[in-house]
Amino acid sequence: MYPNKQNKNQQLKKVQGVYRKKRREKTEVKEYKIGTIGSIVVTICLIVFLIFFIMSMLFDMGVSVPEIFGR
Numbered sequence: 001m002y003p004n005k006q007n008k009n010q011q012l013k014k015v016q017g018v019y020r021k022k023r024r025e026k027t028e029v030k031e032y033k034i035g036t037i038g039s040i041v042v043t044i045c046l047i048v049f050l051i052f053f054i055m056s057m058l059f060d061m062g063v064s065v066p067e068i069f070g071r
Contacts, residue, residue, distance in 0.1 A: 055066075
């Protein structure tokens with residue numbers, strides 16, 4: 001093989017390696033962000049559900065419920 005062609009192949013391999021590494025890191029970050037956002041949404045939904053559940057239990061027991069929840 002010619003030395004010039006061998007250098008080009010080595011440079012291409014290095015560039016491909018760097019590209020693949022950056023691409024892999026970029027996908028891992030996106031997956032992490034989606035997981036974090038999903039867990040935040042689920043947590044907020046659970047908190048809202050628990051608030052309404054507790055208010056409905058209090059209403060059934062005869063405790064007056066704040067006007068924000070209606071009559």
